[in-house]
Amino acid sequence: MSDVTGSWAPSFSLAFKLLCLSRLLAAIYSNISDCDEVFNYWEPTHYLQYGLGLQTWEYSPVYAIRSWAYALLHSTWAGVMEMLVSKNKPTVFYETRGLLAIASATTEACLVDAVVKHVNPKVGRDLFFMLFMSTGLFVASTAYLPSTFAMYAVTLATAVSLEKPGRLRTYALVLIYGVGSLLGWPFSAAAGTPFAVEELFLSGRRLMRLRHLLEAIIATLLLVLGPMVLLDSTFYRxxxxxxxxxxxxxxxxxxxxxxxxxxxxxxxxxxxxGSLNFNVLFPMYLLALPLQLLPANVMLGIFSLQPHKEERFLFVVYPLICFNASIALFIARSWIQNAASFFTSRTVGRRASRAFAAIFFAIFTVLSLSRTLALYFHYHAPLDVYPQLHYRVPTGSATSSKEINLCVGKEWYRFPSHYFLPDGVRLRFLKSSFDGLLPKYFEEHHLLTHVEVTGMNDQNIEAMDRYVPIESCDFVIDYTPPNAQFHPDAAEPLYSLDEEHWVKHYCKPFLDSASTARLARAFYVPGLGSKSWGEYCLLKRRHVL
Structure with a gap:
């Protein structure tokens, strides 16, 4: 579509299709950047679907700080995909990611469409391009995390908030924020602060709006929290x-x-x-801080004040960072055009504004592509190596009386979930320098989620029953840095160099961050030197098979 001045902006249909393409590429090629995604979400989902998975202390009935409703939602979709499309577990994994990609594309397209209609077509057009190319959205959009689920809700709520105020808008916003914060991530409710301020203080007919707000909150608690409490109480008994x-x-x-x-x-x-994930967009977003009170600003302030920080915490407002940046860019272009027009002419002013935008988006595109490609080419090896087990484990292992042990030591946090392990293979942990609490297998029967496995605590205190001796391992996944030497008595032996006991079965290059310059590891530039590569390997014990 275009506005009366002829500025092109994407329709909802076009925005959805192109964003869907970008998000499906992310579903296929993006890494798993957080072990919490695997152990707290993919593993419980695999347990619900197949009766096998690793349990963290968060799912212990003693603590019960993770909702089974969230995992059940995804395991239901994964089960449908298994029945209709493929029984191959890695395929089911990527099909589940595909659902996340479509959900993200839908909510982002809704935001673009709302901005085009209710803010400005130029802002909507710029927002679309920022979303489409952003490395941050490439990382966040298909992550199986409550903060990503909340991101979908906050993005959709922001689109709805641009509509004309009224009772239906109030009900819709409270319900959307409620689903995102209750079923997803409770802390995302802070993103609704600007909406609550508007409802209570910045509009007329306050008593009526307060009544509608309270009605909506009560209805949301009944419709969302009520079923969650019932389901989780059933699982935890x-x-x-x-x-x-x-x-x-x-x-x-x-x-x-x-x-x-x-x-x-x-x-x-x-x-x-933010600078890594959004490059020139992020300072543009920061320039908008004095001009706007939007959820992205609220969330950035809250989480910057907290000592515990993780990239995924800010996923909630990633699309809104792009929204703020698109508004700031629109304002900057107006200032440039007005200033140039004042000293020269309107024609020169328009050309200066367009030149500024063209340079801005050229830099943004090049840096975004470079960062996205760096994440794939430098760190994608685990998702390439683990599927090789499906070709290395002998046929019939699922019914064999002997389980096959795949062991990980220092690489435990890059395990991509049991969706990448064949039937009959169990993940085992080797002692490494990590001294925190590792997960342990659920009782291997469906819906025994109320059973407390031993050694759980909420203080991250190490439990030694998680470890097995290296002699019990049939396969090992390990990373070997460049120019390394084998020391059998080391706390973390480099098993791939122990050629007496292990043979390399499949290896992929993996960037060694410790010996690579920061810019070289952060961005991908063909032919750029000063990169140091190690090997990420699937190792087989010599006497196996």
Whole structure:
């Protein structure tokens, strides 16, 4: 479509199709960047679908800070894909990611369409291109995380918030924010702060709007939280309100618990992370901070103040970072055009504005492509190596009396889930320098989710029963840095160099971050030197098979 001045902007249909293409590419090629995604979401989903999976302490009935409703939603889709499309588990994994891609594309297209109709077509056009090319959205859009689920909700809610105020808008916004925060991530409710301020303080007929707001909150609690409590209480076999448990643990559990024990980052963590994921978009977004009170600003402020910081926490507002940046770009272009027109002519002013935008988007596109390609070419090896087990494990292992043990030591956090392991293969942990609490297998029967496995605690205290001796391993996945030497007595032996016991079965290059310059590992530039590569390998014990 185009406005009266002739500025082109994408229709909802075109925006959805192109964003869907971008997100499906992310579903296929993006990495798993967070072990929490695997152990807290893919593993419980695999357990619901196949009766096998690893349990973290969060799913212990003693603590119950993760909702089975969220995992059940995804395992249902995965089960349908298994029945209708393919029984191959890696395929089911990527088909489930495909659902996430479509969900993200839908909500993003809704936001673009709302901005085109209710803000400005030029802003909507720029927003679409920012979303389409952004590395941040490439990473976040298909991540199986509550913060990504909440991102879908916040993006859709922002689109609805641009509509004319009224009762239906209020009900819709509260319901959308409620689904995102209750079924997804409770802390995403903070993104609704600007909407609540508008409802209560910035509009007329406050009593009526307050009544509508309260009605909507009560209805959302009944429609969303009520079924969640019923389902989770059934799984845990006791009354639990999971969103409340999660907030209580992360905010009120004390200094020896909560987020502080899982690592902290400096206040500028999100500034650096945002610059990597959005490059020139991020400073443009920051320039908009004094001009707007939008959810992205609220969330950035809240999470920058918290000591525990992770990239996924800010996924919630990634599309809104692009929205803020598109508005800031529109304002900057107007200033440039007006200034140039004042000193020269309107024609020169328009050309200056277009030149600025062209240079801006050229830099954004090149840096985004370079960063996205770097993530794939530098760090995608685990998702290439693990599927090779389907070709290396002997036929019939699923019915064999002997389980096949695949062991991981220091590489435990890059395990991509049991969707990449053949039937009959079990993941085992080798002792490494990591001294926190590793997960342990659920009881291997469906719906025994109320059973407490041994060694769980909420203080990240190491449990030694998680480890097996290397002699029990049939296969090992390990990373070997360049120019390394084998030391059998090392805390983390490099098993691929122990040629007496292990043979390389399949290896892929993996960038060695410790010996590669920052810019070289952060961006992909063909022919750029100063990169150092190690090997990510599937190893087979010599006497196996």
């Amino acid at each position: 006791k009354l639990v309100v999971v969103p409340l448990n999660l907030v209580l643990y992360n905010v009120f559990s004390g200094a020896d618990k909560g987020p502080d024990i899982f690592g902290t980052e400096p206040w500028w963590f999100y500034l650096l992370n």
